[in-house]
Amino acid sequence: MAYKSDNLNIEQIEEIESLFNIKLPTQSNSLYDEIKEILYWSKYYFPEYGKRAIWFQPAATEEELTEWEQSNNITIPSSYKDWLRFSCSSQILDCHAGFNSPKDFEVHNAYLPDLVIIGWIIGDGEILCFSKSTGEIVRYFDGKMQVLDNMKSLLQHFISLI
Numbered sequence: 784m785a786y787k788s789d790n791l792n793i794e795q796i797e798e799i800e801s802l803f804n805i806k807l808p809t810q811s812n813s814l815y816d817e818i819k820e821i822l823y824w825s826k827y828y829f830p831e832y833g834k835r836a837i838w839f840q841p842a843a844t845e846e847e848l849t850e851w852e853q854s855n856n857i858t859i860p861s862s863y864k865d866w867l868r869f870s871c872s873s874q875i876l877d878c879h880a881g882f883n884s885p886k887d888f889e890v891h892n893a894y895l896p897d898l899v900i901i902g903w904i905i906g907d908g909e910i911l912c913f914s915k916s917t918g919e920i921v922r923y924f925d926g927k928m929q930v931l932d933n934m935k936s937l938l939q940h941f942i943s944l945i
Contacts, residue, residue: 784939786816788823799826805839805870814865817938821875824945828876836877843871843885851885857899859885860918862934878906880941895923904941911937 791799799822800806807822808815825837848867852858859867872884882902889900898912898921909924920937922929931937 784816786820786823786942788816788819791819791823799823802826802829803837803839805841808842808865808869812865812868813862813933814869814935814938817935817942818866818869820942821938824942825875828945832877836874838874839870840872840884842869843867847871847885851888855890857890857915858918860913860920860933863901863913863920866934866938875941876945878903879944880904880911882911898923904937905944 796807796819803822803825805822807819812818829837848859848864866882867885870882872882872887874881880902881904883900892898892900895912897915899915900910900912902911903909904911904922907924909922912921912923913919914921914930920931920934922931922937931940
């Protein structure tokens with residue numbers, strides 16, 4: 784997939800990293816291209832939305848991820864771990880999307896017992912989850928679930944909305 788951010792040079796990447804006080808992950812991260820594109824658009828819209836509406840917390844550590852998995856007896860999907868290795872908590876374009884840190888995951892929801900709530904998208908009540916049993920990424924809205932292959936699919940969908 785071709786992205787606007789494909790032609791960013793080192794100086795432009797450093798400017799974006801400085802603006803959001805975050806480091807772009809290495810290219811070995813399965814979400815590298817999508818993260819770079821989201822950062823590109825976040826910088827583009829930053830003058831309109833501002834720092835309170837677009838933010839990225841530093842990456843989660845491997846110890847934090849392992850501790851959460853062990854204490855909850857749930858495996859975080861590897862594609863979502865790649866996002867958490869970039870930013871443990873974030874909000875993108877105000878209420879367009881938000882991703883929670885593991886400590887803020889909602890694990891015990893009576894209405895969605897197999898899902899772990901990890902964030903939101905669109906700002907209209909749609910939540911983002913992963914299945915405890917299958918590890919699939921799930922969009923849930925108005926009683927309907929859409930199962931996605933992985934976090935990359937979710938981010939590609941989000942980018943298409945920007």
